[in-house]
Amino acid sequence: MAAPEPAKRRSSSSRSAGRVGANDPSRRPGGDKVAWVMRSAAEQLKELLGRAPESVSALKPTDDGWEAHVEVLELERIPETTSVMASYRVKLDKEGDLVAYERTHRYTRGQIDRRG
Secondary structure (H helix, E strand, C coil): CCCCCCCCCCCCCCCCCCCCCCCCHHHCCHHHHHHHHHHHHHHHHHHHHCCCEEEEEEEEECCCEEEEEEEEEEECCCCHHHCEEEEEEEEEECCCCEEEEEEEEEEECCCCCCCC
16 A cells, blocks of 8 residues: 655745745734734845845834835945945835835934934
């Protein structure tokens, strides 16, 4: 009698393959969902800009999905405090797919934010 073949594992979706946290965020508990959205925003922006984000400085749910503010090193300088940073507003739909982004602010790393 032949041994049964092992079950094949199916991917969650071809649309999200290769993205950070490709699992459906709606199935994740609260805090884990927020972390998933943060990683998704940073990874997708990295793919578009070709530069790795340094941090996600803000994240909030919206009626259409999520909005994040992501900080990116745009120009590395010596000393490091003079490097040019940029803040990007990133909009994601409810599935975590990036639908829009824009650079909202450029500043030097050593600059104190006086905008409030």
